[in-house]
Amino acid sequence: MSSxxxxxxxxxxxxxxxxxxxxxDRAELFAPIVSGRTAxxxxxxxxxxxxxxxxxxxxASAGSRTLRIVxxxxxxxxxxxxxxxxxxxxxxxxxxxxxxxxxxxxGVVGDLAGFAAATYQRGIxxxxxxxxxxxxxxxxxxxxxxxxxxxxxxxxxxxxxPGAVIADTATLATLPPREFAAxxxxxxxxxxxxxxxxxxxxxxxAERLHARDPEALAHAxxxxxxxxxxxxxxxxxxxxxxxxxxxxxxxxxxIETGAGYGAWLHGEAVAAGMVMAAELSSVMGHLKKTEVSxxxxxxxxxxxxIKGPALAPERLMELMALDKxxxxxxxxxxxxxxxxxxVLRGDVxxxxxxxxxxAAAQ
Amino acid sequence: MSSxxxxxxxxxxxxxxxxxxxxxDRAELFAPIVSGRTAxxxxxxxxxxxxxxxxxxxxASAGSRTLRIVxxxxxxxxxxxxxxxxxxxxxxxxxxxxxxxxxxxxGVVGDLAGFAAATYQRGIxxxxxxxxxxxxxxxxxxxxxxxxxxxxxxxxxxxxxPGAVIADTATLATLPPREFAAxxxxxxxxxxxxxxxxxxxxxxxAERLHARDPEALAHAxxxxxxxxxxxxxxxxxxxxxxxxxxxxxxxxxxIETGAGYGAWLHGEAVAAGMVMAAELSSVMGHLKKTEVSxxxxxxxxxxxxIKGPALAPERLMELMALDKxxxxxxxxxxxxxxxxxxVLRGDVxxxxxxxxxxAAAQ
Numbered sequence: 001m002s003s004x005x006x007x008x009x010x011x012x013x014x015x016x017x018x019x020x021x022x023x024x025d026r027a028e029l030f031a032p033i034v035s036g037r038t039a040x041x042x043x044x045x046x047x048x049x050x051x052x053x054x055x056x057x058x059x060a061s062a063g064s065r066t067l068r069i070v071x072x073x074x075x076x077x078x079x080x081x082x083x084x085x086x087x088x089x090x091x092x093x094x095x096x097x098x099x100x101x102x103x104x105x106x107g108v109v110g111d112l113a114g115f116a117a118a119t120y121q122r123g124i125x126x127x128x129x130x131x132x133x134x135x136x137x138x139x140x141x142x143x144x145x146x147x148x149x150x151x152x153x154x155x156x157x158x159x160x161x162p163g164a165v166i167a168d169t170a171t172l173a174t175l176p177p178r179e180f181a182a183x184x185x186x187x188x189x190x191x192x193x194x195x196x197x198x199x200x201x202x203x204x205x206a207e208r209l210h211a212r213d214p215e216a217l218a219h220a221x222x223x224x225x226x227x228x229x230x231x232x233x234x235x236x237x238x239x240x241x242x243x244x245x246x247x248x249x250x251x252x253x254x255i256e257t258g259a260g261y262g263a264w265l266h267g268e269a270v271a272a273g274m275v276m277a278a279e280l281s282s283v284m285g286h287l288k289k290t291e292v293s294x295x296x297x298x299x300x301x302x303x304x305x306i307k308g309p310a311l312a313p314e315r316l317m318e319l320m321a322l323d324k325x326x327x328x329x330x331x332x333x334x335x336x337x338x339x340x341x342x343v344l345r346g347d348v349x350x351x352x353x354x355x356x357x358x359a360a361a362q
Numbered sequence: 363m364s365s366x367x368x369x370x371x372x373x374x375x376x377x378x379x380x381x382x383x384x385x386x387d388r389a390e391l392f393a394p395i396v397s398g399r400t401a402x403x404x405x406x407x408x409x410x411x412x413x414x415x416x417x418x419x420x421x422a423s424a425g426s427r428t429l430r431i432v433x434x435x436x437x438x439x440x441x442x443x444x445x446x447x448x449x450x451x452x453x454x455x456x457x458x459x460x461x462x463x464x465x466x467x468x469g470v471v472g473d474l475a476g477f478a479a480a481t482y483q484r485g486i487x488x489x490x491x492x493x494x495x496x497x498x499x500x501x502x503x504x505x506x507x508x509x510x511x512x513x514x515x516x517x518x519x520x521x522x523x524p525g526a527v528i529a530d531t532a533t534l535a536t537l538p539p540r541e542f543a544a545x546x547x548x549x550x551x552x553x554x555x556x557x558x559x560x561x562x563x564x565x566x567x568a569e570r571l572h573a574r575d576p577e578a579l580a581h582a583x584x585x586x587x588x589x590x591x592x593x594x595x596x597x598x599x600x601x602x603x604x605x606x607x608x609x610x611x612x613x614x615x616x617i618e619t620g621a622g623y624g625a626w627l628h629g630e631a632v633a634a635g636m637v638m639a640a641e642l643s644s645v646m647g648h649l650k651k652t653e654v655s656x657x658x659x660x661x662x663x664x665x666x667x668i669k670g671p672a673l674a675p676e677r678l679m680e681l682m683a684l685d686k687x688x689x690x691x692x693x694x695x696x697x698x699x700x701x702x703x704x705v706l707r708g709d710v711x712x713x714x715x716x717x718x719x720x721a722a723a724q
């Protein structure tokens with residue numbers, strides 16, 4: 001099978017992203033990092049039965065002693081307890097500083113394994129082997145790692161870049177439909193904020209993507225990773241442009257909280273949030289109504305919710321204010337000036353936000 | 363009062379070390395980091411009554427809103443629970459990414475606050491305000507942060523450089539004698555591994571240091587920080603030369619464990635460990651017997667133990683092997699080629715180690 005490789009340019013912390021079908025079996029992609037070392041696979045109880053054995057074979061062929069650490073599946077387990085289970089397993093097997101953690105799974109596994117790697121013995125290497133579309137196009141790239149705290153999501157974490165991202169697109173075949181669609185939300189996001197040609201391509205290929213056509217998927221993942229890699233290279237620690245990746249996320253977080261824990265997938269909330277953010281961009285005089293419709297229609301065709309849960313606009317705004325309060329900053333919105341061009345705005349009037357929420361619910 | 367400033371040269375992560383009496387009141391030293399921000403003081407229940415109010419006044423004068431987080435005193439509390447108490451306090455007061463943590467206390471407080479700063483919202487700034495001699499000459503400088511895990515000391519942590527170290531030498535007046543002497547062990551270490559003139563100066567001024575003469579203390583702290591800063595600038599992440607700072611520590615860790623939890627202070631164990639390491643250097647044909655005696659005599663005059671606890675050499679070697687096993691590497695020893703010149707050796711025969719332990723016990 002064909003595969004593609006691109007690079008996150010971060011000097012001595014730079015690394016390759018390999019994308020293609022069947023990469024999980026390709027020992028030569030793992031060898032540069034794990035050869036002669038212990039590779040501790042961190043995964044969950046849903047992914048392990050599907051892919052852990054194949055990965056172990058590849059790692060062994062790459063000259064590595066392997067170890068398997070299986071966590072429970074789900075965002076509810078992105079906690080200190082799971083992190084500590086990783087530490088315990090590493091210490092029990094006397095893992096030293098040359099040990100490499102290998103995150104096999106979605107965003108939760110990637111965030112947990114990445115944070116464990118950032119902090120075990122003051123930092124060890126890790127690899128990301130994402131098996132969900134969301135992780136392949138977004139969370140596995142860029143070095144953001146975290147766990148949740150009872151008082152806030154992703155409140156405890158570190159920036160810790162992986163040694164490589166190895167995205168096996170064939171693993172997406174086993175992904176439940178809702179999770180697959182949730183990943184597509186982030187793909188649409190990249191087009192919307194940074195690349196109008198890519199957005200047009202997604203529009204033209206929405207049915208192929210929905211059908212998980214391998215070639216279309218590989219192209220979408222590659223383009224998404226290229227955009228993410230360029231933004232991360234420009235602004236690793238989110239001092240500026242990296243914040244544009246949060247398009248739809250301010251509304252999205254409020255939706256996730258308002259709908260009740262776990263009711264909406266992150267990507268689903270971001271989809272409905274992007275419609276609100278597009279409406280807000282229109283209310284603020286940036287985006288044309290026809291462009292708002294393009295975003296909305298594309299998300300609908302991707303099988304995503306385009307309206308938020310049945311909550312009063314006031315409730316949603318209250319949740320956004322709470323979110324802002326937790327982080328103690330002003331609420332900043334990522335707005336579209338046009339399809340493919342995003343800006344960060346901190347001076348948005350509450351009345352306009354309300355107007356946008358109402359418009360998005362029509 | 364006079365004060366001195368030197369710099370840890372680490373490019374964009376570089377920072378000043380200010381040393382002098384009364385610095386805790388000098389708002390202008392804090393202002394560059396905390397002005398217009400929330401400063402969260404992390405301290406313990408022994409240090410807080412002595413210095414927290416004065417520090418709060420200085421921080422307020424520097425234009426900062428202050429917050430006090432008081433932990434329990436002692437190595438036994440360098441745990442996840444204490445770390446979580448810091449996170450809880452920060453989140454409860456809605457601390458954002460611009461918040462600065464200020465570590466006020468000894469090595470435990472510095473390590474905890476530093477690790478909290480490394481991981482709260484993926485990394486915020488922190489200041490070190492060390493109030494023990496050990497912290498002023500060693501642990502506050504260099505960015506090593508950590509907590510203990512039930513299966514090993516300092517196993518979870520990060521490299522996270524402070525924005526400044528502000529060492530008020532007047533705070534040493536309240537330090538219990540054992541803790542003061544324990545700090546002197548690290549001072550002697552710097553001379554032994556890196557600077558024979560400094561070691562000669564310590565020998566000539568041992569009585570003044572023991573009497574806590576402010577001028578002598580300031581000089582000793584400045585020279586120690588200069589050596590540490592130069593080594594850290596050369597090798598931030600301990601890939602090479604920084605390991606020389608572990609002179610006496612391989613034996614020292616075994617003594618700490620063998621004597622039973624908390625019976626020996628870290629500096630006391632390092633002192634007895636340095637005598638063993640000096641004897642080993644002699645056994646290996648590097649160091650003259652007269653030079654071993656200089657190290658031993660100086661440590662004795664500093665009020666430090668020069669013999670380990672009543673343990674069979676075999677037991678001590680077993681504990682070193684366990685320590686090695688936990689970290690899965692080979693036991694490496696820092697040896698002295700002469701006073702002021704240290705080398706790292708990984709090929710030391712067990713018989714020689716035994717011989718050195720026996721010689722140190724004479």
